[in-house]
Amino acid sequence: MQTRPEQLPDDAIGPRKENASRVDVGSITQHLQSREMRGSDAASPGSEMEESGSLKKRDVILDYDAVFNTSETRWPLVVFSTVGRLGNCLSAYATALTFAGRSDVTIAVTQSIYEMVTLLVEPSSLSLPVLASELLFEAQQMGAAEVVEPDYLRDDMVAHLLPAIERAREERAKKPGSRKIYILEGYPNRMKMLAGHHAVIRSNFQIRRELKQKAQNFLDKIRKKVGENTTFIGFHIRRSDYVKFTKNFQKCSLPSSDYYEAALAHYRARYAHPVFIVASDELSYAREHLSHAQDVFFSDLLNIVYRSL
Known part of the structure; x- marks a missing residue:
């Protein structure tokens, strides 16, 4: 019996959005040209700040008409898909980029x-x-x-990727006029796949x-307290859903406070003036175990990002 996504940690779970509104956009070719133009204008701080907060969907997200009702789409389309949160989505996007650079099929993301x-x-x-969520829903209905799903039972999230892309190429060769979308599900998590594409x-x-x-503002405030001659070291503590996940599925427990102390000692021995910046999804736990140290500071920036989820 396969391990379904609902059995994975919360970081691998997120709401599917099947009812995205349609948008009037151009073809994939126009989309890529539009992105290149925006990239060339990136030096303009004012325009970039305005666009950064709410980039127009019509410039980015392709709907059914923009993909199927145009002669400019390069078929087949291979779409990386995950219902994960930020970490899994970053990994999926990065993995998709590696295939986009070495495949003649169109690689996209959801x-x-x-x-x-x-x-x-x-x-x-x-x-x-x-690709818009509604587009993928409609394409499946039609x-x-x-x-294409991974092998959840073996926790293998990458073995299905290349075979699916190769099959897409072969089917296009056999039927040049065919129009098909391959949706690659899962949580690609093999860092070695990113080698050479950094x-x-x-x-x-x-x-x-x-x-x-x-x-930068946060670090500047710390520098005023401890001095300029410091080395900042990031210290991330992941807990929340991983407390039960590691116990139930990985048959182990999360690091204890002894591990944290050993980690601090390791870097104190390597650097003259280290300053540790702690981020965690349970800052109260982190403070409980690390607030006694004078060279440890706690950042809420991670939670600021996740409060947007």
Whole structure:
């Protein structure tokens, strides 16, 4: 029996959005050209800030008419899809980018992935086409889309990707006029797949300007307290749903406070003036175990992002 998504941790779960409103957009080719134009205008702070907060859907999200009722769409379409939260969506988008750079099929992502990723990333820096949720729903209803699932039982989220893309290429070769969408479900989580593609991933994942400014302001305040000659070290503590998940599915427990102390000692021995910035989905727990240390500070920026979910 396969492990279904509802059995995965909360980070791998998010609402499907099947009723996205239709938008009047151009073809995929026009979409990519539009993104290139926005990229060339990125040096204008005023326009970028306005566009960053609410990028027009008509410039980004492709609906049924924009994909099927045009001669410019390059078939087949292979769409990466996940119902995960921010971490899984970032991973899915990054993995999709690696295939876009070495495949002659059109690689895209779902609207839900795009909307989750842009909580953290500048919309104008992203390069992949985005397919509206309603489009995918309609395509499945009409038999023009096939859902390809991973092997949940073996927790293998990547073995189905390349075979599905290869099959899409082969079917197009046999039937050049066919129009079909392949929806690749799952949570691609193999970092080695990103090797050799770091440059394109970094170019796409440009942190939103307002978030970078908040982080910079936070660090500047700490510098005033501890001095300029410091080395900032990020310290992330993931708990919430992972407390039960690791116990039930991985048969282990999360690190204890002894582990945290050992980690602090390790970096204190390596750097002259380390300052630890702690982020966590349970800041109260983190403070309980680490607030005694004078070189530890707690950041709420992670929760600011997640409160937008």
